[in-house]
Every structure is written in C-alpha cells, then in structure tokens.
Amino acid sequence: MRDATMNAEKMGISNRKAVFQLIRNAPDISRKRLSESTGLDPSTISRIVSSFRRQGYVKEAGVNRSESPGRSSIRLSVVKEAAVSYLISLGVEKTILALGFLDHTIEKIAEFSTPQNFNAFLRILVEKIESHYQKYPAKSRIIALSFSLPGIIDRKNRYIYNLPHLGWTGINLREAVETSLDKMKVEILTANEAQLSLMAERYQNETMAPYKNGFYLFLSQGIGGAILSEGELYMGRSFSAGEAGHMRIDKNGAVCQCGGRGCLETLAAIEPVVKDYERKGSVLTGANTIEKFRTLITRYNQNEPLAVDELSAMQEYMVIGITNIANLLNPEFLMIGGMGYDLPEEWTTILENRVKKEALTSAGNQFKILRATMDIHDSTLLGSDLLAMDYFTEKNIR
Numbered sequence: 492m493r494d495a496t497m498n499a500e501k502m503g504i505s506n507r508k509a510v511f512q513l514i515r516n517a518p519d520i521s522r523k524r525l526s527e528s529t530g531l532d533p534s535t536i537s538r539i540v541s542s543f544r545r546q547g548y549v550k551e552a553g554v555n556r557s558e559s560p561g562r563s564s565i566r567l568s569v570v571k572e573a574a575v576s577y578l579i580s581l582g583v584e585k586t587i588l589a590l591g592f593l594d595h596t597i598e599k600i601a602e603f604s605t606p607q608n609f610n611a612f613l614r615i616l617v618e619k620i621e622s623h624y625q626k627y628p629a630k631s632r633i634i635a636l637s638f639s640l641p642g643i644i645d646r647k648n649r650y651i652y653n654l655p656h657l658g659w660t661g662i663n664l665r666e667a668v669e670t671s672l673d674k675m676k677v678e679i680l681t682a683n684e685a686q687l688s689l690m691a692e693r694y695q696n697e698t699m700a701p702y703k704n705g706f707y708l709f710l711s712q713g714i715g716g717a718i719l720s721e722g723e724l725y726m727g728r729s730f731s732a733g734e735a736g737h738m739r740i741d742k743n744g745a746v747c748q749c750g751g752r753g754c755l756e757t758l759a760a761i762e763p764v765v766k767d768y769e770r771k772g773s774v775l776t777g778a779n780t781i782e783k784f785r786t787l788i789t790r791y792n793q794n795e796p797l798a799v800d801e802l803s804a805m806q807e808y809m810v811i812g813i814t815n816i817a818n819l820l821n822p823e824f825l826m827i828g829g830m831g832y833d834l835p836e837e838w839t840t841i842l843e844n845r846v847k848k849e850a851l852t853s854a855g856n857q858f859k860i861l862r863a864t865m866d867i868h869d870s871t872l873l874g875s876d877l878l879a880m881d882y883f884t885e886k887n888i889r
C-alpha cells in the first residue's frame with residue numbers, strides 16, 4: 492500500500508479519492524509526488540489539496556528537502572483527529588478496546604476478559620465505551636465502532652454467522668449494538684480477524700509490497716486464514732474462504748468445534764497444544780491460553796524435552812497444513828501471524844524449506860513464508876482502524 496503509484500482514471504475512482512488515498516497511505520507526500528503518481532496536473536492537485544485543508548482532513552506537515560536536489564517541497568499528511576473510531580479486538584479470552592485515528596495511530600482504552608455470553612459481553616463493552624465517550628472532547632469526530640472478530644462474518648450486513656470458540660451464531664451485530672448504545676449514532680463495522688491482520692500487514696509492512704497472491708495464517712485458540720487474490724481479499728460465497736483450521740488431517744482425530752474430526756486446528760492451534768502439554772507434563776504459567784503458549788515457547792527455547800516434543804509435533808502438522816494450502820492456492824507467500832508472531836524466528840526458514848520440499852514443484856518454487864510483523868492484537872486493531880477509515884473515505888471523499 493505504501494507504493495504511491497496509481498492512476499486515478501485507470502482505477503475508476505474519483506480524482507479526489509485517489510489523492511486522498513495517497514496522502515493516507517504515504518504520509519509526508521508532496522504535491523509534486525501526488526501529481527506524478529496520479530497523472531493529474533499540478534493546478535488540479537493544488538485545488539484538491541486546498542479543499543481537503545479547508546475541510547480539516549489534510550494538513551501541511553513541514554518541509555521535505557530530500558526530494559530533488561536544491562528544491563524543497565511541503566509534506567502533506569492527514570489530520571489525526573479528523574476521524575476517530577472505537578476499535579474492538581475481540582479474542583476468545585481477552586477483548587481490547589481502543590481508539591483509532593485517521594492517521595492509523597491507535598490508543599488503547601481498556602481490556603477485559605471476554606465473557607462466553609454475547610449479551611454479557613455487550614453490556615461490558617457498551618458501559619466502557621459510554622463512560623469514555625462522556626468525557627471525550629471530540630465527540631462529533633467519532634464515526635464508527637469497528638470490530639475484529641474470530642469467526643465467520645458477513646461484513647456487508649454486519650452479521651455474525653459463527654464464532655465457533657465462543658458459540659455465538661446468527662447475531663445481527665449492527666442491530667444489537669445500536670439498540671444498546673443510548674447516546675451515540677455511529678456506524679457499526681466488522682470483519683474477520685485474519686482478514687484484518689492481512690490488511691494491516693499490507694498497509695504497514697513494506698516487504699509485502701510486491702505480493703498480490705498469498706495467504707495469511709492466523710494462529711490462535713483455533714486457526715483462521717485470509718486469502719489474497721490479485722491484490723484483493725477473496726472471501727468466498729458466504730465469507731468462509733480461508734478457514735484453513737478446518738482442513739481434515741486425521742479422520743480418527745479429536746472432535747473439532749465445527750463438529751468434524753481431526754481438523755488441523757485440533758492438532759496445531761495453541762489451545763490443544765497447551766492442553767496436551769499440560770496433560771503430559773506440568774502446568775504452564777499464564778492467566779490464559781495465549782500467556783501459557785508463550786511460556787511453552789520459552790521452555791522450548793530452553794530445550795526442555797517435553798516442550799521440544801510438543802512444539803515439534805505442532806510444527807509437523809503446520810508443515811502438512813501449509814503444504815496443502817500451497818498445493819491448493821499456489822500462492823506467492825504464506826504469512827504466519829496471530830500467535831504465529833510469537834513462534835521462534837527460525838521456524839520461518841524451517842517451515843519454508845520443508846514445504847518447498849513437500850509441495851508440488853510448481854507450488855513450492857519461489858514459495859515464501861513470511862513472519863507477521865505485528866502481534867495478535869496490534870494487527871487486528873490496526874486492521875479495524877483501516878476498515879473504519881476506509882469507510883470514512885468512501886463516505887466523505889467524493
């Protein structure tokens with residue numbers, strides 16, 4: 492996304508929107524660069540930028556001396572507080588509430604244990620948001636509540652099909668939240684956590700720039716995924732494409748949350764791995780599965796034999812799962828994220844070499860495994876903010 496080259500007409504979007512997207516995605520861009528990137532003449536760029544400044548969306552942010560020798564240019568960037576959204580990163584065990592801004596900075600407000608019951612969750616969330624909102628000086632700038640959720644979501648209708656690890660099914664999220672919020676009139680937005688993490692990495696991680704086809708494997712209590720196809724998210728007919736955790740590995744295996752047997756996530760997600768280790772060995776320190784899994788990684792790094800056995804078995808199943816994904820999609824890359832961010836760094840190379848060897852030649856050729864650059868909550872929060880600010884752009888910049 493940092494690649495500032497686009498042609499407004501070719502992309503079929505308005506000139507204003509194209510210019511605004513460039514300023515959002517390439518902070519400190521100059522008018523000259525905007526003109527080069529969009530193909531619009533300098534006077535048109537000046538006119539568009541002036542109107543954004545009058546609206547309070549864009550500001551001049553100092554002088555850039557490096558662009559061409561002997562000539563300085565003024566840097567442009569979006570105004571942080573021009574649009575603000577509440578961000579909700581809902582994990583199976585822990586929920587984080589934050590404030591996200593137009594410039595994609597994020598400020599955490601609160602965190603709490605996720606109740607198993609949806610109505611109990613909503614009560615806590617609404618109470619925390621309303622008490623923050625009462626004291627917040629720039630109320631009129633708040634545009635949305637943007638949710639990252641662990642499961643199958645209809646993002647267009649803001650509808651939860653299924654969050655298997657919480658047992659929440661068939662919930663009209665927009666309606667439920669709107670009826671609970673007394674004092675606020677804002678948009679409700681939501682998407683799957685793996686899809687949002689992929690969006691976040693594409694925005695922030697420059698090594699992603701050359702890739703248009705790939706897969707984001709989201710490792711947590713279960714295993715989710717998101718498919719990038721020709722630069723766009725591929726979600727399937729009913730939004731469940733990429734659910735790699737439910738590929739069947741062992742027909743005689745343990746029963747999965749989905750009702751099937753021997754799914755990948757019953758073998759390689761952090762919950763079964765932590766439970767299996769604790770059954771065979773000792774209790775892991777940590778308040779929840781995520782913390783316990785981090786303890787297990789520490790023990791693995793210290794060469795504790797049982798931890799090495801446990802994570803080596805997990806690695807074997809990851810090789811099988813990723814090889815299947817590589818054979819099925821023939822992607823350029825597979826990014827390991829969510830709690831995959833916490834896995835030992837050398838796993839990236841180990842997994843890549845194993846998959847290259849085991850996948851079909853055409854799938855393994857040039858196949859890259861990338862490691863996420865943001866942890867499980869940072870990536871979902873940034874993704875939720877991108878979702879909110881894309882909505883703002885769509886609605887206000889024409």
Ligand SMILES: [Zn+2]
Nearest residue numbers: 737747749754
């Ligand atoms: Zn399953």
